[in-house]
Amino acid sequence: MGMDDAAAGLMQIGELAERAGVSHRTIHYYERLGLLAPAARQGGGYRYYDETALKRLEKIAALKRLGLDLGEIAQVIDLYFVDPIGLRGKEKVLEILERHQAETTARLRELGRFREELDANIARMRRLIAELQGDATAV
Amino acid sequence: MGMDDAAAGLMQIGELAERAGVSHRTIHYYERLGLLAPAARQGGGYRYYDETALKRLEKIAALKRLGLDLGEIAQVIDLYFVDPIGLRGKEKVLEILERHQAETTARLRELGRFREELDANIARMRRLIAELQGDATAV
DNA sequence: TCATCACCTGACGTCAGGTGTAGATTGATG
DNA sequence: CATCAATCTACACCTGACGTCAGGTGATGA
Numbered sequence: 503m504g505m506d507d508a509a510a511g512l513m514q515i516g517e518l519a520e521r522a523g524v525s526h527r528t529i530h531y532y533e534r535l536g537l538l539a540p541a542a543r544q545g546g547g548y549r550y551y552d553e554t555a556l557k558r559l560e561k562i563a564a565l566k567r568l569g570l571d572l573g574e575i576a577q578v579i580d581l582y583f584v585d586p587i588g589l590r591g592k593e594k595v596l597e598i599l600e601r602h603q604a605e606t607t608a609r610l611r612e613l614g615r616f617r618e619e620l621d622a623n624i625a626r627m628r629r630l631i632a633e634l635q636g637d638a639t640a641v
Numbered sequence: 642m643g644m645d646d647a648a649a650g651l652m653q654i655g656e657l658a659e660r661a662g663v664s665h666r667t668i669h670y671y672e673r674l675g676l677l678a679p680a681a682r683q684g685g686g687y688r689y690y691d692e693t694a695l696k697r698l699e700k701i702a703a704l705k706r707l708g709l710d711l712g713e714i715a716q717v718i719d720l721y722f723v724d725p726i727g728l729r730g731k732e733k734v735l736e737i738l739e740r741h742q743a744e745t746t747a748r749l750r751e752l753g754r755f756r757e758e759l760d761a762n763i764a765r766m767r768r769l770i771a772e773l774q775g776d777a778t779a780v
Numbered sequence: 781t782c783a784t785c786a787c788c789t790g791a792c793g794t795c796a797g798g799t800g801t802a803g804a805t806t807g808a809t810g
Numbered sequence: 811c812a813t814c815a816a817t818c819t820a821c822a823c824c825t826g827a828c829g830t831c832a833g834g835t836g837a838t839g840a
Binding site for chain 2: 589607612613614620621623
């Protein structure tokens with residue numbers, strides 16, 4: 503027998519890293535920043551992770567794409583994984599989620615405008631190209 | 642007379658920096674990366690800029706907010722300011738714009754999904770809070 | 781002419797977000 | 811038991827995007 507009972511159904515850092523698409527060094531780094539802890543640590547010191555670790559890494563990546571830095575992520579990541587106790591806790595979580603929602607909405611708007619601009623530029627380029635080709639091929 | 646004819650109507654780096662909301666060192670840095678060149682350079686070495694420099698800085702900021710790094714921005718910034726010459730040039734620009742369009746569309750989708758997730762979490766929190774308050778106030 | 785800016789360049793510092801590497805240990809396997 | 815891959819810790823190093831500092835030059839009003 504290798505892995506003892508405490509580690510049943512858990513994966514090591516290598517598998518987690520591969521499944522999450524990050525390096526094991528990155529996982530160490532995130533752990534130092536308090537973003538992610540192993541579910542268990544065997545005698546030898548090996549880290550063992552469960553499936554929620556993978557979900558956390560995916561959530562971290564999503565928040566990064568939204569422009570949060572790792573410090574900010576560390577402050578909010580637990581909201582997505584622990585059930586806040588009590589009314590005050592829930593209200594706090596709600597507040598933060600609503601802030602994220604507002605930021606996300608603003609980003610969506612800006613990105614939408616950018617795409618419109620791109621669309622217009624693409625249309626213009628297509629027109630100009632068509633004209634050039636018309637010059638070359640018409641009568 | 643100070644500034645000679647070549648510099649009429651132009652601003653120096655300090656004014657540009659202030660109006661664009663960046664430091665003059667940032668402008669130097671961008672220049673080294675090929676993002677932005679002064680319209681003129683006096684004998685003494687002073688840089689003089691026109692209004693399009695300001696527009697470029699604004700466009701750079703916008704592209705940064707979209708998550709492009711300065712290297713990527715350097716590769717595309719001219720698309721917004723020079724009219725590409727010839728069919729090949731226009732086709733090249735079109736190609737790049739379409740790549741951006743595809744990336745932007747993907748980002749929009751992902752952000753949309755993230756917002757849906759946020760919405761669901763917010764709804765859940767609201768429900769939990771309402772229940773807690775119900776327990777406290779009902780019968 | 782002189783003071784006083786604004787500006788120049790170059791070298792170095794800083795901070796985030798990692799990556800590389802070394803040397804030691806662990807754990808699975810023949 | 812030997813071996814070898816996987817992992818451990820700790821420290822150094824890297825890039826991007828600037829900021830800081832020093833020593834020197836240009837421009838301009840009194």
